[in-house]
Amino acid sequence: MLSDYITTVLAAGWISLRLAFLALLLAVVLGLLGALGKRSGSRLLRWPVEVYTTVVRGVPDLVLMLLVFYSLPALLNQGLESLGWDYYVEFSPFAAGCATLGLIFGAYMTETFRGALQGIPHGQIEAAQAYGLGRARTFFGIVLPQMIRLALPGFTNNWLVLVKGTALVSLLGLQDIMFRARGAAEATGKPFTFYLIAGGFYLAITVISLLALMWLGKRYSMGVRELSQ
Template identity: 70%
Template sequence: MLGGYVASILAAGWITLSLALVSLLLAVLIGIAAALAKLSHSRTLRIIAGTYTSLVRGIPDLVMMLLVFYSLPAILNQKAQDLGWNVYIEFSPFVAGAATLGLIFGAYMTETFRGALMNIPKGQLEAAQAYGLTRFRIFWRILLPQMARLALPGFTNNWLVLAKATALVSLLGLPDVMFRAKGAAEATAQPFTFYLLAGGFYLAITAISLFALSLVARRYEVGVKELAR
């Protein structure tokens, strides 16, 4: 009987991994856009990006998640009703969780990427502009590769925290690892066994991520050493 619960928890691992990866993609895209906005010459963009990061980092993750899952659809439905639209908006736990985690960790990625961009020598950008490269080519060929190397330590920390934060989405009813572990613990009255199993799953994600990202870091270090010679 216990084996069935264990299999159910482990089978839900793909949901947790999918949620983490989708959230990470959103966080990276938002982080890059907001970092560029913070470093732009536009005062409006700097204010918008600064307001976004300050608000998101100042609100607890769980509160933000509940606002997106419960309050935002209610507000949108009320607005639709006022406009006479016959629509009903409802977010699935996966969509609400991924969007919320993407927004939250997008704010942290913003600061990580901004710090990395600020450490790139300005002379390289001036040289690229002198050669007539477009903004897109400058970003893609010069800024992005160096930003990835410089931001890797902060990126790693953000990813590890994000992966563990996916457990919060179980409170919205998403049948992920934590949700299944909670159900098994309540059904068998053996919370230690199943919560320990869930903890082991997240620990495995952490260990594998650290190993993979350490290989990436070594690859970047080799390139830097070669250039230094």
């Protein structure tokens, strides 16, 4: 009986992982666009990004999640009704959680990538342009590899916080590992056991992520170490 509950709880870990990876993908895209926007010479691009990062980092994650899941569909439905459209908008807990976490950590990734881009000597970009390299080849061949190395510490921290942030989506009704751990704890009267299992799951993801990102950091730092010797 107890083993069945444990299996059910651990099986929900896949939902939490899928949510985390999809939210990370959205956060990375928004972070790259935001970082490029902040470094743009156009105020028309800089100001929206400044507002986005300031607002998102200043409002609690749970508040934003509740706004996206409950308030945004209600607002959209009111607008559609006023236009006379017979259409009803409703977000699933997974979609709302993924979008919210992506938006939240996109703001943090923006600052991470912006700092990494600032750490790349501008002379290297000028040298690439002098050799006739186009913008795409300069970015992917010179800027991006160095940006990854410089952004990895901040990226690692953001990823670990994002993974733990997926637990908040259980409050929207998503049957992730926290949702099922809470259900199993209430059904069996053994909250310590099942919350410990959920905590162990997040800890395992943290350890695996740290090892993988440490390896990636060493890989991208190999040339730097050789030049410094």
